[in-house]
Amino acid sequence: MKILVLNCGSSSVKYQLLDMATEQQLAKGSVERIGMDSAQLIHVKANAASVREVSPILDHTTAVRRVLSILSHPEHGVISDVADIIAVGHRVVHGGEMFSSSVVITPAVKDTIRCLFDLAPLHNPANLLGINAAEAALPGVPQVAVFDTAFHSAMPRMAFLYALPYVLYKRYKVRRYGFHGMSHRYVSERAAQLLGRPAEDLRIITCHLGNGASVAAVKGGHSIDTSMGFTPLEGLVMGTRSGDLDPAALLYIMAKEELGLGEAQAMLNKHSGLQGLSGMSDMREIEQEMWDGNAKAREAFEIFCYRVRKYIGSYAAALEGVDAVVFTGGIGENSNAVREEVCKGLGYLGVDFDAQANSEAPRGQEAEISRPGSRVRVFVIPTNEELVIARDTATLVRQTQPVGD
Amino acid sequence: MSTIHRVGILGAAWMGPGIAEMASHKGFEAVLVDRTQEALEAGRQAVEQSLNAQLEKWAITEVEMRLVLSRITFTTDYDALSGCDVVIESLLGDLESKRESFARLDRICKKNIILAMNTSTLSVTEIAQATSRPTRVIGLHFLAPVVRTQVVEVVRGLKTSDATFRESKAFVESLGKTGVEVYESPGFVTTRLILPMINEAAYALLEGVASAEGIDTAMRLGFEFAHGPLEMADRMGLDTVLLMLERLWRDYGDLKFRPCPLIRKMVRGGHLGLKTGEGFFKYDKEGHRLH
Numbered sequence: 001m002k003i004l005v006l007n008c009g010s011s012s013v014k015y016q017l018l019d020m021a022t023e024q025q026l027a028k029g030s031v032e033r034i035g036m037d038s039a040q041l042i043h044v045k046a047n048a049a050s051v052r053e054v055s056p057i058l059d060h061t062t063a064v065r066r067v068l069s070i071l072s073h074p075e076h077g078v079i080s081d082v083a084d085i086i087a088v089g090h091r092v093v094h095g096g097e098m099f100s101s102s103v104v105i106t107p108a109v110k111d112t113i114r115c116l117f118d119l120a121p122l123h124n125p126a127n128l129l130g131i132n133a134a135e136a137a138l139p140g141v142p143q144v145a146v147f148d149t150a151f152h153s154a155m156p157r158m159a160f161l162y163a164l165p166y167v168l169y170k171r172y173k174v175r176r177y178g179f180h181g182m183s184h185r186y187v188s189e190r191a192a193q194l195l196g197r198p199a200e201d202l203r204i205i206t207c208h209l210g211n212g213a214s215v216a217a218v219k220g221g222h223s224i225d226t227s228m229g230f231t232p233l234e235g236l237v238m239g240t241r242s243g244d245l246d247p248a249a250l251l252y253i254m255a256k257e258e259l260g261l262g263e264a265q266a267m268l269n270k271h272s273g274l275q276g277l278s279g280m281s282d283m284r285e286i287e288q289e290m291w292d293g294n295a296k297a298r299e300a301f302e303i304f305c306y307r308v309r310k311y312i313g314s315y316a317a318a319l320e321g322v323d324a325v326v327f328t329g330g331i332g333e334n335s336n337a338v339r340e341e342v343c344k345g346l347g348y349l350g351v352d353f354d355a356q357a358n359s360e361a362p363r364g365q366e367a368e369i370s371r372p373g374s375r376v377r378v379f380v381i382p383t384n385e386e387l388v389i390a391r392d393t394a395t396l397v398r399q400t401q402p403v404g405d
Numbered sequence: 406m407s408t409i410h411r412v413g414i415l416g417a418a419w420m421g422p423g424i425a426e427m428a429s430h431k432g433f434e435a436v437l438v439d440r441t442q443e444a445l446e447a448g449r450q451a452v453e454q455s456l457n458a459q460l461e462k463w464a465i466t467e468v469e470m471r472l473v474l475s476r477i478t479f480t481t482d483y484d485a486l487s488g489c490d491v492v493i494e495s496l497l498g499d500l501e502s503k504r505e506s507f508a509r510l511d512r513i514c515k516k517n518i519i520l521a522m523n524t525s526t527l528s529v530t531e532i533a534q535a536t537s538r539p540t541r542v543i544g545l546h547f548l549a550p551v552v553r554t555q556v557v558e559v560v561r562g563l564k565t566s567d568a569t570f571r572e573s574k575a576f577v578e579s580l581g582k583t584g585v586e587v588y589e590s591p592g593f594v595t596t597r598l599i600l601p602m603i604n605e606a607a608y609a610l611l612e613g614v615a616s617a618e619g620i621d622t623a624m625r626l627g628f629e630f631a632h633g634p635l636e637m638a639d640r641m642g643l644d645t646v647l648l649m650l651e652r653l654w655r656d657y658g659d660l661k662f663r664p665c666p667l668i669r670k671m672v673r674g675g676h677l678g679l680k681t682g683e684g685f686f687k688y689d690k691e692g693h694r695l696h
Contacts, residue, residue, distance in 0.1 A: 011432065035410060035432060058410060240466075259462060267463035 002026070002084050003393050004071075004138075005386045006064070007091040008130025010122070011035055013063045017071055017078060017085070018390040025386070026078040027071060031063040039063070043070045051076050060133035068137055087142045088134045089393030091182070091385070093123035095147030097173060102150065102392035104400055105131060105143040113145065119173070119230075142400065144393040151181030152216070152223040159225040159318075176234075178226035180208045180329075182385040184216040185223075187328045190381045192221070194366070195324060203319040205312050208383065209338065210329035211239040211281070215308065217315035225318050227311050233268055236311065237304045239281040242272035244307070274300045283331045283338065305341035312342070316349055322376050325351065327369075328383040336361060339369060343378060350375030409576055410434060413489030413514070415506065416496035417448030417479070420523060423551030424493055426452045429476040430469075431580050436478045436485050445479040452477065455552055487513050491576060493545060495523040503527060504535040511536035519569055519576075521545040525596040526652045529562030529589050540566040543573045546593055549641070558593045559584040591656035592649070599637065600650055600662065606634035607665035610685070617685045635685035636694060638668070639678030647672050 001020040006013060016028040029043035029050075039057035044050040051070070057063050068082050079085070090105070096116045103109055110128060117124050127145075134143055160176040161169060168174045184206045191206075192199040199221035206216045213236040216226040227235025227243075237243045254264050275281035278300035280289065289297035316322045325346075327339050336359045343353040352374035361367035361380050370378040412428040414421045417439035425435040425448075439445050456470045465473070478485065486492055492514055494506055503522065510520050520542050522532055533542035544560030557577045561570055570586065577584035587593045592600065606620050615623065621633020630637075638646050647664050654662035671677075671684065678684030679692055687695045 036434070059408070257462065260464075263459075263462045263464040266465060270466045270469075271463040 001086055001394060002079060003087050003089055003390045004067075004085050004134075005089045005091070005389045005393070006130050006134060007386075008060060008126050008133070010126040010129075013060060013067065013130060013133075015067050016386045016390075018386065020390060020394045023387060023390075028386075029067070029070070031057060031066060034058070034060060034063050041066055041070065043067075043076055045076055045078055048076075060129045061136045064130070064133040064137040082138070085138065085141060087144060087393050087397040088138060089144045089146055089389040090127060090131055090134070091148065091389055092127040092131075092145045093148045093179070094120035094177070095145075095149045095153070096177070097153075099145070099147050100150055100153035102144055102146040102389075102396060104396050105135075105145050109145060119177075142397050144389075144396050146182065146389040146392050148179045148181045149177045151185040152176075152178030152226050154222040155224055155226070162230075174230055176226070176229040178214070178216065178223060179228045179232045180212070180214045180216075180226075181223070182388040183208045183328060183383040184214075184218065184226070186384050186388050187326045187379075187381040188216075188218040188221070190366070191324045191326050191379055194368070194379060194381075195377065197323075202323050203321055204324045204326060205315045205319070205322055206326045206328065207308055207312070207332055207342070208329040209236070209308065209327065209332035209335075212241070213238045213243075213308075213329065213331070215311040215315060217318050219319050225315060235307075237277075237300075237307050238273045239283075240270045240273045240275040242268050242276065274304060277303060283335055287335065287337055301337075302341070305338055308338075308342045309345065312346065313349070322349065324377045324379060326379045326381050328381050333380060333382050334363060339378075339380070343369075346376070351378060352376075353378065409490040409579075411436060411489045413438065413486040413492035415439075415483075415486070415492065415494045415510065417444045417451075419495055419497050420547050420549055420551050421493075421495040422448040422451040423455065423549070424495060424523070424547060425477050426455055426473060427552055427580050429473045430465075432476075434476050434478070436480065436489055438480055438483055438486055440481060442481060445481065449479055483509065483513055486510065487515065489514065489518065491519045491521065493521045493523055495547075500527055500531060503532055507532050507535045507542070511538060517541065519543060519573060521573065523547050526592055526649050526656075528591075529560050530564065533562050533564055539564040541569050543569050544587075544589065544593075545573065545577065546587075546595065548595060555583055556595070557582045557584050558587045558595060560587045560589055560593055562589050592653050596649060597653065599634075600646065600653060603634045603638045603646060604650060604662070604665050604668070607638070607667045610635070611665060611667045621685075639684035639686055639688070641678070642680055643668055643677050643684050644672050 003018050003020055005016045011034045013031045017026045019026055025046060027045045031039060031041045033039045034057050037056040038054055041053045042050055057066060071077050072079050072082050092113060094116045096119055098112050113124055113128050131143060187206050188204045191204050192202055204218040206218055208214050212232055214226055214228040216223045233241050235243050274286060278286060278296045280286050286297045286301055290301050312325060331338055339358055340355060343351055352371040354369050354371045358369040361369055364382055367380045369380060411434040413436045414425050415438050417437055421437055425437045428435045437448055456473060459465045460470055492510055496506060507520060522529060522544050524544055525546050529542060529544040533539035536542055542562060543565050546558035546560060548554040559574050559577060574584040609615060609620055610617055617635050621635050624630055625633045647668050650662050650664040675681060676683050679688050682688050689695055
């Protein structure tokens with residue numbers, strides 16, 4: 001049972017092919033610069049060197065066709081026939097209030113995704129392009145949409161409503177949605193397995209720290225609060241995004257600098273965060289500079305970690321206690337300095353941090369970084385959003401087509 | 406029509422660089438053609454200056470700036486337009502020179518693509534006659550500054566087909582602008598309505614009704630304009646204002662378009678507005694009005 005997972009941007013397609021019998025990844029890759037003569041396909045077959053091709057790829061349908069042809073290529077491919085792909089799972093960023101779980105794509109589902117363009121103007125249109133492309137390239141093959149927001153859809157109203165005039169929620173659905181849902185879901189489920197206890201009994205705080213970053217409070221297997229809000233701008237300090245700030249500060253800056261909406265939006269999303277504080281958006285570079293004595297880099301590092309720690313504290317309150325804290329995402333998985341700085345001072349909460357286990361945690365693998373007997377257990381768990389998409393896709397396809405493969 | 410990937414722009418002296426920048430920003434490949442290297446160099450500088458201003462205001466990042474520049478080809482080779490999926494002519498010039506340009510574009514460009522003329526007053530119908538594809542010729546009236554102004558008049562000549570109009574409007578909207586359908590008529594909507602106001606403002610000044618500052622402040626605050634009519638005129642260039650008034654005066658034969666003598670006098674004296682640093686008001690090199 002082979003499933004193709006697609007994550008489509010406005011000019012890119014990322015893909016993975018998984019064999020669901022073993023949940024093994026067979027191949028992965030990406031097409032970048034779609035729409036240009038110099039579009040680039042990078043294809044990595046498991047245990048083989050990567051293949052790179054530059055050719056004109058002018059639209060997403062062509063991109064998906066190129067992906068299919070390399071997947072079935074005699075040398076670089078991993079399947080003999082495109083017909084081996086029994087379903088396609090798509091990452092869709094925004095499910096709004098309409099989708100609380102993954103769905104098989106129908107014309108009505110596509111219409112709803114289109115209705116949500118307003119809420120995710122950069123992502124949903126590209127996701128829909130990808131869906132249409134896959135439908136064209138693989139006619140008759142079931143397609144499933146898996147939403148970034150779905151895992152947070154059971155948040156209680158007290159967590160998702162902003163204290164704004166209520167009419168704005170009624171009129172425009174302005175509320176907290178949360179993102180990175182597949183990642184928070186995957187690592188919280190894994191943490192429950194590592195703890196050997198049913199998810200229903202657990203209170204877990206998951207920290208997805210990447211270029212975009214968010215924290216989620218997971219209770220009984222559901223996200224009950226998360227730091228990203230109406231858009232992925234709220235919450236933590238990120239590579240180039242500000243995270244939380246006083247909205248009045250923005251209004252003041254807009255008046256002083258005579259900024260328009262587009263400028264203000266770009267300032268908050270692309271020029272702020274670590275980049276705004278230190279001139280560097282990459283945590284690896286910041287850490288390097290920090291060890292070399294760069295004070296700005298150290299400050300950015302500390303502000304980033306402090307914000308994560310504050311959220312852990314507040315979610316411990318929201319969850320009425322915490323059983324485990326999980327780090328994932330590019331920074332969460334790879335930066336032991338960030339993990340240590342965040343966990344420093346969480347002793348009062350019951351975290352008995354194991355600095356040695358933390359600094360020796362192997363790259364790309366799961367690790368426990370709290371001491372044996374720690375009341376709150378701390379884990380590093382590499383995320384696997386594609387696997388979540390593939391699993392949901394497989395489950396839905398089995399339900400709709402119960403008669404074998 | 407196949408999808409548009411490459412946008413050709415003819416003319417780097419006027420709004421061409423702005424159109425190229427905008428198209429590139431929206432992900433199209435842009436080809437900016439002009440006769441001389443000097444004009445192209447000035448065009449490149451205009452794009453860089455505009456991008457720098459946006460960078461300063463955090464509107465774009467340095468990576469985006471490089472990307473926008475890298476998607477614009479500056480060339481003196483007209484044949485580069487043969488690979489374009491739509492071409493916008495944006496030359497300064499009179500009807501005769503535009504007819505020649507369109508005849509040439511018609512020969513160079515792919516057979517079925519749209520040829521658009523960026524003009525505020527010239528006749529699309531007449532220009533279309535210079536080509537073998539009058540149904541595929543349309544007017545796209547961009548307003549300066551191109552990057553900031555939100556509206557484009559999509560001008561139907563007598564023979565412009567419905568498909569050409571629809572595709573053009575969709576293209577304009579893919580540039581992030583709102584397209585307004587206009588049937589060819591001198592000055593269309595925007596120019597026809599704004600020029601008499603500017604002209605009347607100049608008369609009011611000439612008659613001593615109020616100071617230039619007073620006239621602009623009254624109109625700016627009274628009607629929520631970004632700039633008062635006299636500053637608008639300075640920004641358009643008083644020579645351009647005069648030229649357009651004369652065209653409308655001639656085409657309509659209506660006295661309401663007769664240019665105010667004060668504008669004529671200022672043009673003769675070389676007070677052309679922003680571009681010479683002085684018109685009704687004074688300006689610094691960055692284009693900020695001095696108070």
